[in-house]
Amino acid sequence: MAQKNVISLDKIKVACRDCSLSTLCLPMGLRPDDVDRLDAIVKRNRPLQRGDHLFRAGEAFRNLYVVKTGAVKTFTQTNEGDEQVVGFHLPGEVLGLDAIQDGQHGCSARALETTAICELPFDRLEDLSSNIPSLQHQMFRLLSKEISHEAEMMALLGRSTAEERVASFLISLSERFKRRGFSATDFFLSMSRQEIGSYLDLALETVSRLFTRFQDEGILKVERKHVQILDLERLNGMVVHPTNVERHHANPST
Amino acid sequence: MAQKNVISLDKIKVACRDCSLSTLCLPMGLRPDDVDRLDAIVKRNRPLQRGDHLFRAGEAFRNLYVVKTGAVKTFTQTNEGDEQVVGFHLPGEVLGLDAIQDGQHGCSARALETTAICELPFDRLEDLSSNIPSLQHQMFRLLSKEISHEAEMMALLGRSTAEERVASFLISLSERFKRRGFSATDFFLSMSRQEIGSYLDLALETVSRLFTRFQDEGILKVERKHVQILDLERLNGMVVHPTNVERHHANPST
DNA sequence: TCAGCCTTTTGACCTGAATCAAAGTAGGGA
DNA sequence: TCCCTACTTTGATTCAGGTCAAAAGGCTGA
Numbered sequence: 001m002a003q004k005n006v007i008s009l010d011k012i013k014v015a016c017r018d019c020s021l022s023t024l025c026l027p028m029g030l031r032p033d034d035v036d037r038l039d040a041i042v043k044r045n046r047p048l049q050r051g052d053h054l055f056r057a058g059e060a061f062r063n064l065y066v067v068k069t070g071a072v073k074t075f076t077q078t079n080e081g082d083e084q085v086v087g088f089h090l091p092g093e094v095l096g097l098d099a100i101q102d103g104q105h106g107c108s109a110r111a112l113e114t115t116a117i118c119e120l121p122f123d124r125l126e127d128l129s130s131n132i133p134s135l136q137h138q139m140f141r142l143l144s145k146e147i148s149h150e151a152e153m154m155a156l157l158g159r160s161t162a163e164e165r166v167a168s169f170l171i172s173l174s175e176r177f178k179r180r181g182f183s184a185t186d187f188f189l190s191m192s193r194q195e196i197g198s199y200l201d202l203a204l205e206t207v208s209r210l211f212t213r214f215q216d217e218g219i220l221k222v223e224r225k226h227v228q229i230l231d232l233e234r235l236n237g238m239v240v241h242p243t244n245v246e247r248h249h250a251n252p253s254t
Numbered sequence: 255m256a257q258k259n260v261i262s263l264d265k266i267k268v269a270c271r272d273c274s275l276s277t278l279c280l281p282m283g284l285r286p287d288d289v290d291r292l293d294a295i296v297k298r299n300r301p302l303q304r305g306d307h308l309f310r311a312g313e314a315f316r317n318l319y320v321v322k323t324g325a326v327k328t329f330t331q332t333n334e335g336d337e338q339v340v341g342f343h344l345p346g347e348v349l350g351l352d353a354i355q356d357g358q359h360g361c362s363a364r365a366l367e368t369t370a371i372c373e374l375p376f377d378r379l380e381d382l383s384s385n386i387p388s389l390q391h392q393m394f395r396l397l398s399k400e401i402s403h404e405a406e407m408m409a410l411l412g413r414s415t416a417e418e419r420v421a422s423f424l425i426s427l428s429e430r431f432k433r434r435g436f437s438a439t440d441f442f443l444s445m446s447r448q449e450i451g452s453y454l455d456l457a458l459e460t461v462s463r464l465f466t467r468f469q470d471e472g473i474l475k476v477e478r479k480h481v482q483i484l485d486l487e488r489l490n491g492m493v494v495h496p497t498n499v500e501r502h503h504a505n506p507s508t
Numbered sequence: 509t510c511a512g513c514c515t516t517t518t519g520a521c522c523t524g525a526a527t528c529a530a531a532g533t534a535g536g537g538a
Numbered sequence: 539t540c541c542c543t544a545c546t547t548t549g550a551t552t553c554a555g556g557t558c559a560a561a562a563g564g565c566t567g568a
Contacts, residue, residue: 076409084413086405098405100398106405126394130387137380143397144354150404151340151352151360155330157411158455159338162555193516201412203556208517224516224564416525447546457526462547478534478546 013044024092024179025066026120026138034132041128043119044068048111054095056108061099063119067091070115071190074107075198085199088112088191090176096122097146112190157201160239165200166210167238170220174229185229267298278346278433279320280374280392288386295382297373298322302365308349310362315353317373321345324369325444328361329452339453342366342445344430350376351400366444411455414493419454420464421492424474428483439483 016027016039027035043063047070048054054065057076072089086107089095099105100122129136156168178184189196193211197204214220219235221228229235270281270293281289297317301324302308308319311330326343340361343349353359354376383390410422432438443450447465451458468474473489475482483489 078413084409086408097398098402100394101402106402126387126391130384130390133380133384136384136390139394140354140380140397143394143401144351146401147397147404148352148355148360150401150408154340154404154408154411155338157408159332192514204515205517205557206555208515209555212517446544458545459527459547460525463525466547 015039016042019068020181021066021068021092026094026135026142029138030132030134034135037128037132038135041121041124043121045117045119048072048115048117050111050113052111052115054109054111054115054117055105057105059105061096061103061105061122063096063121064125065095065109066118066120067093067095068116068118071112072109072115072117073112073191073195074109076107083198085191085195088173088195088199091180094142094146097143162200162202162206162210164239165202166196166207166214167235169196169200170227170229171232171235171239174232185232187227189225189227269293270296273322274435275320275322275346280348280389280396283392284386284388288389291382291386292389295375295378297375299371299373301368301370302326304365304367306365306369308363308365308369308371309359311359313359315350315357315359315376317350317375318379319349319363320372320374321347321349322370322372325366326363326369326371327366327445327449328363330361337452339445339449342427342449342453345434348396348400351397416454416456416460416464418493419456420450420461420468421489423450423454424481424483425486425489425493428486439486441481443479443481 015036016022016025017032017035019025019027022028022035027038030038054072067089069091072095074086074089074095075083076086078084089109095109096105098107125139129139156165160168173187173189174184177187191199193204193207196202197207200207211220211222214235215222217234219229219231221230269290270276270279271286271289273279273281276282276289281292284292308326321343323345326349328340328343328349329337330340332338343363349363350359352361379393383393410419414422427441427443428438431441445453447458447461450456451461454461465474465476468489469476471488473483473485475484
């Protein structure tokens, strides 16, 4: 039992150079010795349990965080007191980028399941970026990618029906799982209908109804958290594809 | 006449160190000699006329652009062929940040009125950032601010009524004009109801109706493009204020 | 094993904003 | 000057999705 814990901690504390996420994460495109310099500033704590906070809105910003295993949601509080989900974050995704700006976190983050995190002290990351041009470049790309991603999300929320939003959400998860080596068509949702609805700006009932409908139409098989995509074609067909098609054969990351 | 052109071009080509936007723009917080090094890479072309493109979606990314005077909209095309406004950009605001990621512009930008632009070749900006830590820091903040801004916009689009959106839009313009030394309560809209609606994800009729209603309620005086805010208090009261109030007395920029 | 709680599903109804339609209104060009 | 076009306003109608309500599973812990 103790033995088992030790092994699992060791696995979690794997160095960047040996980490399976290195093609998704910050080290992407760095030279091996630069990866080691980056690795030297990474701090790896014990895993978070479901419900644990990674950080809270208003807290001072010190670190960026990368999800290593598990899943995290970020959220803010509306003034009616209920929470508004801002994003779901899978392994290799970086959290805290919005906080660089004013030195404090604008949203809270908590684990949706048992989750391992790599912590990067931002001041040290800045120093390192000054000395490693390719890391600076990678940082710029990372930030820019976040901007693009949010712009896409705005476009989605903006001009689309409930059907499109739920379809997009499933497609996005599917693609992200696939890139991480999991099944693109058979996975478990680590978040509730409530949280999905909050994220997509839909009532939880609407999410539920669409899952049911997609199932009735033979597109999905849904049983609670377990989702199987039976007809990815049709799901893709529901989504408004960006017209500037050129972007598609450009960048195959995150 | 020729004389006048020369003078106006001279005015447009003012160096960063003499530019009134220096507290809003990239040079913010740089040492004077570093501002000059930044200035050396800035290119200033002739002003754009209303309707001129600054860049188009799909074009290769080479430069960041800063609005110097005037106003620019960014937009994408939906697959139904109509344009979707992504943002309105006032003096001191930087365009193109989303394109760093994959080397091409994800949206198009065109002038809403006669507009002067400063152009920053991104490769040279990266080099300079490597050599000037405070510039690198400024760049990170700039990118992070864009992320925060989009997150706020998502929150707005997400969870709010047409009334809240239009109120927010007016408040945002008001604050941005104020920071730039213009009146916070009396200004001209450089965009159409159509464009406002597209930006806020509302039908143009809805925007028009709300302008009318706000006027009937004594909150605004609207005559076509000319807007006067009569009761900013009440306008503010319509908007969902973020609960994490701490953020407010944090960072007084853009 | 059962009780209690929480999540999810399903149904009925209602409403805010979209859509459709048409009438003003301003500005630019011949 | 007047016309033409584009923008804006206003009204009538429709409908997607929210809200309210209640039932049905699952899961946890005693």
